[in-house]
Amino acid sequence: MILLRKILFPFAILYGLITAIRNWFYDKGILKSYSFSVPIIAVGNLSVGGTGKTPQIEYLIRLLLPNYKIAVLSRGYKRKSSGFLLAEYSSTAETLGDEPFQLHQKFPTIQVAVDANRKNGIEQLLTLQNKPDIILLDDAFQHRKVKAGFYILLTAYNDLYADDFILPTGNLRESRSGAKRANIIVVTKCPSTLSEADQTNIRQKLKLSANQQLYFSAIQYDEILYSETENRTVASLLNTDKLLVAGIAKPKPFFNHLQDGNDEELEFPDHHDFTEIDIQTIQKKSKNKPIITTEKDFVRLKGKVNAAQLFYLPIQSVFLSNGENFNKQINNYVEQSTRNRSVS
Known part of the structure; x- marks a missing residue:
């Protein structure tokens, strides 16, 4: 398998070039990104799977649910349905996808919807009579057609994007430079005993921009x-x-x-x-x-x-330290966006 990935290196370069051009078109406005007045938080990664997106989404739901009406919008990976679908009593894992259905069952008071076209999904949610105050976009870091107000990028402790390469030689969906779009980067699945020195080494390896915040989280089993x-x-x-x-x-x-x-x-x-x-x-x-x-x-x-x-x-995502700062950063974004929305 490792040999095959090395053989496919030229295809990784080609794939990286295509994604870089696509991102450049969005950055320059040649391809249009759509913004919405409602606060939108996108949670995603640069790599293919395994970074703990669902526990992070659940963390955000628990944080925001007491004060806001929340909707989660996912593409519904491997679901046996198409188009926009809002979770309801008769929904199943087959119609919604396993992770959206899990959220629907676990948090019955929130709205859970699936749509591969995130722009259409958001528009549909905002037409609902009981429309959400906040929309959480699950696995949408590369979905540039929608411009979220806040981006959370996840990278697993044992599989940092800084140590990876673009598909198919590595597991990255786009170049490591894509991390610059993130407001927050969370290193997930860390050992609970991760030292300050190790955290500093990871911080240096990830080369964050001055306006980005870095947090470390671990998986806590029930x-x-x-x-x-x-x-x-x-x-x-x-x-x-x-x-x-x-x-x-x-x-x-x-x-x-x-x-x-x-x-x-x-x-x-x-x-x-x-x-x-x-x-x-x-x-x-x-x-x-x-x-x-x-x-x-x-x-x-x-x-x-x-x-x-x-x-x-069940599992939960817990921060090794500075969790209160993460909470404050999220709440400040939502409060500011909500305030701007009411003024405009």
Whole structure:
């Protein structure tokens, strides 16, 4: 695989040139970007998957929900529907996509919508009778047709964009220079013990602009495992034989957190659509043992696997330090945008 990626280096240069020209056209106004009066926060990355966008979106929802009506707009990756779709009671993971459906179930008071055309999606949301005060754009850093008011760029601790290269030789969707569009950069999935010296080294490697802020976050696992029939503490099942199932990018930390010597692991591709054969494999390997999966996988496995066996483990994004500064920066942007909107 590494050899193949090296062989494809000329294609990476070509792809990088195409994306650079596209970005230049948007920067110069040759290609039009559309702005909206409503505060819009875009969360995304430069690399392909695995940076923790959904936990970051959830963090923003928890931060803003007490004071504002929130909508989340996603493209709905791998959904079996098209066009604009607003989540409702009859929505499923298949119609919305697994991550938007997870947000819809977890935060029933917010609006969750999907549309590959983010401009159209925003326009549709703003025509609603109960239109949102704030729109969070999920995975929209490269969606230049919409100009968000605030950009949060995520990069994983073990896979910094500064150490990566453009597709297909590396995993970057565009050049590292694209990071300059971000207001905030968050290094995600950090060890909770990350030292100040290591943080300084990463800061120097990322070469932030003077107007950019850098934060470090970690994944915090819940102490409770949830199912449709009962809840159990993680501690109560750690020494129990179980089957661990994950269809996410980079599942090793999830497995390591729960792994006991006799556990079995089943790994599937990110956003995997579980087939009947997959379900049969899961049930056969579980042998009536508890099946523990991620929250994203749970919404796709629920109703297909024995409910009494199937548990999921929620996660949250937590800042190692200066979380109050992050909160203040987000709240200041929203308050200022809302104030400007009411004046205009």
